[in-house]
Amino acid sequence: MHTGALDSGDRGASPVVGIILLVAITVILASVVGTYAFGSGGQVPGEPPQTSFSFDYDEQTNLTISHNGGENLDNDTIEVRIDRTEAYPEPDTAATNITDASGWSTPISSGDDLELYNDSGEPIAKGGDTVRIVWLDPSGGASNTLDEDEWPN
Template sequence: MDIKKFLSESRAVSPVIGVILMVAITVILAAVIGTFVLGLGDQVGDTAPQASFSFDYNGAQEITITHESGDAIAGDELSVVVPSDLTAETVSKKIGTDDNMNAGDTIVVTLATGETLDDGDEVRLVWTSESGSNSATLQTYTH
């Protein structure tokens, strides 16, 4: 057996590299097709906005929520959740002309006549994505 010829022989390298490349391409294609089939790519744009809000309760029937800083949020994607034993009579959004809630804009929630927040009651500001598939509580106020 000629050792020089054995060490310089490189015929088997090309098929091995070819098989490795074919397996790698197959795995990558399977991953890409899998993300589209499972719909994982659709949820990338549905992330909750990052914003800070302040709550001001006047002690009677009115809760004012002010956008302090952060992302602009479409006004129709925001809702206010009051405790289940209370009724939000009106929810008025004082937002900019672009229909987005920007810093400085407010939401005023007026409770039904005679209703007030009790100690421990929570009021939540909830964001729901345009598609309705995702939602998140942006801020919570506890009285």
């Protein structure tokens, strides 16, 4: 029976096990905090969605914007602007002559169309004006232009 002091070879096991446990606890805590901060996957806050649009002009009184593909969009986060003037969802009638903007609802998905038109025949915009689809970050961050096109002459 061995009653003497411990061998010097047994002394290093405790510190190594302790370090491994501390590293494991740190990794688990970082994972929990990361999941809580960024949700359980999904979109990173502030990143605009990846989408594709097309613009179809009918003379100068009508414009159809089609969502051709990519991520679905929340209607509350989208604006259409013609040379920095809001044309959708709340058109500035005096500046754009838009009498109706209809067609998009939530979610805006591939194949959905938005029609901007003027019943009076007045032009909505002038040739060379820029039409922009703008995404408004729901977390209050910056807005981003998803797509843009130039109004034909």
